Amino acid sequence: MPDSRVSERTPLRILCQGERGSCAACCGLSNFADRSRAATHARLRRRTDAVRAAWPDTAELAAARDALLREETPQVLFAGVKVCPFAGWVEEPADDDDDDDGRVGCLLHPSRHPDGADLRDLAVYPRAVCAGHFCAPHDWLRPHEVDLAQTAHGLVYGRVVTDAGLVKAVARGLVERGNGPFDDVKVARAGDALAALWRALLDEWPYADPDPRRFGGFVCSGDNAVDRSLPSCVAGLDVDAARWERTVLDAIATRPLTATEADAALARLRGALDAVLAAAGRPG
Ligand code: SF4
Ligand code: SF4
Known part of the structure; x- marks a missing residue:
């Protein structure tokens, strides 16, 4: 019977490794109570160093995995959601306080092995899932x-x-506030401003919910992280907010706001999008 975690077809554009950043969410990267940049960097550093020291001996890699799992398990948020200690820095950031130039990914990926061997069966999923999800x-x-x-x-x-x-x-917000399409030429012109926007929303948002069980517009509970959607952060307030603005505020895990805070949060969001639109309007 086919494994439902393995996709039926390979997408045309794979999102896991982008030109400027990368993802390891399905390898459990975010399943920690402390997801601060400092804690995440320290975790990635330990994993990368441990795998480098053991690489590519399978017995030593298995021992490194077990040691990392022992160390990390008490910090895991949801026990039923797998965390793979082989997700690490595949490109290390030059500065440990920043990660704009860092790249997270699979330290066991066959492209890294001297003989192209696929050692991902050492990890927490069957390698068919690692390769095909x-x-x-x-x-x-x-x-x-x-x-x-x-x-x-x-x-x-x-x-x-x-x-x-x-x-x-x-x-949608860029189209509405820009009164017209936000096309690929504008994306290219505003690349740096867009990177700053994502960081402002997801890494520097002053109204973010401090509850570690909060992921975007959901709160998760139980060992298997069953998610439940929450009332909007502006529920019950008489605020003039477009649908896309409410969606963004909730997706970036905004905590419940007072009316004054909601006005300030909306002004901040609109200002961040306007900075992108200003950059996109400038011929490169
Ligand atoms: S498949 Fe996994 S690593 Fe790739 S983009 Fe999705 S969550 Fe991230
Ligand atoms: S071995 Fe699989 S689960 Fe572990 S980091 Fe690599 S792709 Fe992710």
Whole structure:
């Protein structure tokens, strides 16, 4: 019987490794109570060093895996959601306080092995799943939305490409506030401004919910991280917000706001999109 985690066909555009950033969400990268940049970097550093020291001896890699799992398991948020210790830095950031130039990915990928061997059966999934799983945004995002999402850098990239609702709402906001299409020429012109937008929304948002069980517009609970949608962060408030604005605010895990905070959050969001539109309007 086919494994439902393995996609039936390979997508035309694979989201996992973008030009400027990469993702390892389905390898459990986000399944930790502490997802701060510092904690994530420290975790990735430990894994990368441990795998490098053992590479490519399978017995030593298995021992490194077991040691990493022992160390990380107490920090895992949802026990029933697999975390693979072989997701690490496939390209290390020059500066550990930043990750715009870093790239996370599979340290066991056969492209890294001297003989092309596939050692992913050492990990937490069968290697057929590692090689053949492509998450739902591969089907849900249209080509222009993929272009938009792939402007994100570093680790923020993974949070953008795995949230099709956020990408679609930002795409809609750029069209509405720009009074016209936001085409590939504009995406190219505004690449740096878009990267700054994603970072402002997902890494520097001052109204983010501090509850670690909050993922985008959902809160998860139980060992298997069963998700439940939440009332909007502006529910019950008399605020003048477009549908895309409400969607973005909730997708970036905004906590419940007061009326004053909602006005400030909306002004911040609109200002961030206007900075992108200004950059896109400038001929390169
Ligand atoms: S969550 Fe999706 S984009 Fe991210 S690594 Fe997995 S399949 Fe690729
Ligand atoms: S071995 Fe599989 S689960 Fe582990 S990091 Fe690689 S692709 Fe992800």
